[in-house]
Amino acid sequence: MFKLLVPVAVLVAVLLAAVLIDRPLPRADFVYIERSEVTTLDLHKASWMHDLRMATNIYEGLVRYDNFTADYRKKPATAESWTVSEDGRTWTFTIRAGAKWSNGQPVRASDFVYSYRRGMLPDMAGDYISMFQLIKGGKAFYDWRAKAQGAFAAESKGRARPAEAEALWKQTLAKFDELVGLKAPDDRTLVMELERPTPYLLEVLAYEVMGPVYPPLVDRFQSIDPTTGMVKYDSGWTKPGVLIGNGPFVLEDWRYKREIRLRKNEHYWDAKNIHFNTISMPSVPDGNAAVLAFQTGAADWLTDVNVAFRGDLVARREAYLEKHKDLVEKLKAQGLDRVEIDRRLPRDEALFLQPMDSFGTYFINFNCLARLPDGRANPLSDARVRRALVMAMDRSNITKNVRRAGEEPATTLIPPRSIGGYESPKGLACAPDPQAIAQAKQLLVEAGYPRGQGLPTLVFLFNKEGGHDLIAQAIKQDWEQNLGVSVSLEQVEIKVFREKLKNGDYMISRGSWFGDYGDPLTFLDLNRTNDGNNDRKYSSARFDALLDEANSRRDPNERLRILSEAERVLMEEDLPLAPVFHYKLLYLFDPWKVSGITPHPRQKQYPFQMNILGDELGPDVPMRMRPALKQGAGGTP
């Protein structure tokens, strides 16, 4: 019998050991849950929205978005002030006197030079390389490095050449100093020369990836691959106890797919205005579990409600607002922001659901290539066919009956009212009336496909998951009923989907885009000829010329007007894509308890500005959005 107990004893021992190693920590002052795990804390590799939000906790750039202003102003952050030269090409930033790294060392202007150089390297394979290329010589440096490194790798033929690889790196550093217009004449002065006048520079600099990394730390984890000459960074530098940042919080603990824990950075220049000592972001991949965590009080803020019953939650919220319609109208008249209005209504769980405008659009891609990769002629290369299809689509049906998340049907690519001073074009009507359908039919006749005759079956490609199938079915029905064309649906795995889009191997597909910085280019650039993200393979000399012309203008308003015309060309004439709706993300938080989450149109909500009311940490007074200034929209602080 004793012998039989041995396996049991072994199992008990394993269990005890595991439990002893793995101790849960007490609840943090503020707990928020994102839709997925943070993939990196390396600024120059970050890409996902939740990675970027986490980055704002740990790093701070020169300026930041003021998410408490309705006109999207920028605020000094690590830079305390700046000046612009007469020609708009040279910006001089003064680093804040009290700005410090989390180890107490001062933040120097040269730290930004180091970081931006790192961000420019093709070796980093960063998603936002193009932002760094606004700086003079950024593109030239990037091209030089990519070529030199490629040549080095080819020459090596698999042999290790450590000394030569180091020499190449040295040469790269010298090349940067030679080519790039970014200098730190002293510890507190950063001089940035630009390729061209860029009125929206502050928008870009406020973007999360434009923060600094701590050079002595990152250098310690750098190595040069002796075979390819590539610079590599061991991810060890982003681990707890190692990572040094200059943001409001420091990394205390990070357990993979379990939890990220932050502690207030006592060296942060504005530490007195941080209302939490600890923040935790547990990893909860399952949408239902995340909602449960919120409902049982384990989390204070859920950034993306991703459950099958979200439509019901939205309906419940809308019903509650309808019930208190008069009060809502009265509060609206006082100019209060949406969260602030909710906070003044009788407390009810229905309002814990907060749909927030997000800077993203769901659309349908049309392949604009004259021939499909298999050699067949592509009817969608004709703008008339594309326009007819868009006119026959009922987009309000999709938002109302398919998505059910309170989203706006879209007629433009860029979400309206999301960029200060930018006037969106009208676009085509989002729901077809009989007249529009007649026009659409006429367009098909003109294109040589009367009543859809001669038009091959249109194949609509989308990936599994995410509810794309339902949207595709609704559109298929519209097109078949309204135009008499035949449509077939093709569902593939996400990897296959991406590959097909990249190669232009599709006719029609679902698509989406989230903008980065608050300028129309963040959306419009996708449609430039040969842009790496131009899945539609759309190419229009007129459109490209408009973008170039806008880029040459110094007057911000004039520039925005030209960009608006460019968007009009896309949305009213050429239609390489059909916008379907502008995303809203559904937040869950208790507005009577959590303050600091404002309905910013581009979803800038930072945990370090939040506050739990009544927890005796922080001011315990709700913060609200300030109204827009009369003039100066478009981005001066």
Add this chain to the structure above:
Amino acid sequence: MTALIVRRLIQMPVILLVIYTLTLVLAWKIPGSPLDKGEGRRPPAEVQEAMLRQYNLESFWGFYWSYLDSATGVKYVRESLSGEAAAVEKAAIEAGRTAPVRRVFDLGPSLTDAAWRVDEILLGSLPVSMALGSASILIALAIGLTAGIIGAVKPNSAADFFTLLLSLVGISLPSFVIGTVLLMIFAVWLGVVPAGVYSPKTALLGAFTLSLPYAAYVARLTRLGMIEVLGADYIRTARAKGVSESRVILRHALKNAALPVVSYIGPATAMAMTGSFVIERVFNINGMGQHFVSGVINKDLFLIIGVVMVFSTMLITLNLIVDVLYRWIDPRIE
């Protein structure tokens, strides 16, 4: 016994090599690029090429050998002996930097989660999975043995029927149904365990859910074994000698009846320790099972191979341990 252990240990690398080859062939066939994110921006073409080169993803055989090379430690030894490592170190120090970190067994980075290496991911989740698996097997043994004994002592009684029914439920109801129901009861209605975020209490609930199919199987094995043994001569002799009934059952009968259970427990433990994807998801337990799925979805080659190799090694080792235990418990077995 020693011969058995030595023989198995010699077989192990060969089996692992075959598994590695098969896994890589299959994983390589997953469509799409392992470096593609699925949504959002694409890096420029030249960057994509450079990354493929960096990870040796340009050709199947290139990747096949380079992974074997660095994961088995051959590369480490070779670079140390040939002086290449020393040259790289010297070049780095001359350039004013610290020498790069070298790892003997380099399992590569996760291609999806840039911040983590595969060995870190495995080291982080393996203890969790092992604890979850051990706990569930312990619970399975407790439930299964008890139910089996009750059933065998009074076959065809109401108690027997009831335990059989329970074990049928345990085997046939999928764990996500049982798990969700348990969460509903304990987290939402009773509020005794936190929902959503990880806690030891929730993990225990997960272990219980995971244990049910194993418990059901153990119960059936025990019941059958016991019924057979209880009819044996030596049991009658024991009873005739006046040994108390509980001693007869627990001491004399169970010892022999439990042998099939022991041989089942080995692979079952390996399964429970790694095959808990659904439980991990429902109870938000950060174990290894999820990496099988996410690795394949993202075509994260390093991660796929890493988890498959760990699982295979565990399975082979646990089978060996069971065989050794078996012989030790019952020396008659050859």
